[in-house]
Amino acid sequence: MKPPAPASPPRSWESERRHFIEAGGNSTHAFGLGRMIGRVYALLYLTPEPLSLEQVADELKVSKASASITLRQLEAWQAVLLINVEGDRRDFYVAQTDFSILLRKGIMPGVRKKLRSAGVQIERTLVTTTADASASAAAASSSSSNGDSTPAKFTREQMTELKRRLKAAQTFHKRVDGILGSKLLSRFL
Missing domain, CATH: 1.10.287 (Helix Hairpins)
Structure with a gap:
């Protein structure tokens, strides 16, 4: 009988978060929806506070135009919700967590x-x-x-x-x- 493989060392939260976001992109890509759809949704899903368009673009290292198009698509599907943050005129987004x-x-x-x-x-x-x-x-x-x-x-x-x-x-x-x-x-x- 083969001994169990040693457990891989634990990764940092940031490393796991990045892997989760990329896995989200790979999953949606596999279903023909494009990687950005999954990456943006996964980012918002793992972020407890609302993010602005600029924050989403910066976090994923993509253009604001790309992030905007993706957020609009996710919003149309009700996968993300548009949130108003008091004192800020920008649009903020959170993930719809009710599957x-x-x-x-x-x-x-x-x-x-x-x-x-x-x-x-x-x-x-x-x-x-x-x-x-x-x-x-x-x-x-x-x-x-x-x-x-x-x-x-x-x-x-x-x-x-x-x-x-x-x-x-x-x-x-x-x-x-x-x-x-x-x-x-x-x-x-």
């Missing part, structure tokens, strides 16, 4: 919007593949002449497979949409 509000009012509406868009596209593509053979051949032929690499004609087996795939995508889409719109999930959040 249910963050999910329900910030993240979920964006996910649902993207999901609706995907559903519309799946439906359009499915309708196109189920059109009669002559219309499909004519459409494929005209798009091929425009530089599209789509074959002019699919075999019956290929069309059957395409329809099967699209119907599976449509079924999955409806399930996910049903889950995200369910009363149970709404109550949970």
Whole structure:
């Protein structure tokens, strides 16, 4: 049996804070939201007092323009709250620490919007593949002449497979949409 690895020496608060902020950026980047979204949110989450735009930019070593755009996006998602500090005309921000509000009012509406868009596209593509053979051949032929690499004609087996795939995508889409719109999930959040 292998002995346990020695514990790594404790890091300073500032070092851990920096790692947390960078991990926040890496997490949002992995979800396609951009590193700045996660870095700014993580900074505000670990800061007990409100920070101004200038303080956020200085702390993260980014331009005020970049920090401003990110803060506005987070504010639109209700991930950060705009705070007035008495005696100071600047805008200050704090992190929304209630994750249910963050999910329900910030993240979920964006996910649902993207999901609706995907559903519309799946439906359009499915309708196109189920059109009669002559219309499909004519459409494929005209798009091929425009530089599209789509074959002019699919075999019956290929069309059957395409329809099967699209119907599976449509079924999955409806399930996910049903889950995200369910009363149970709404109550949970």
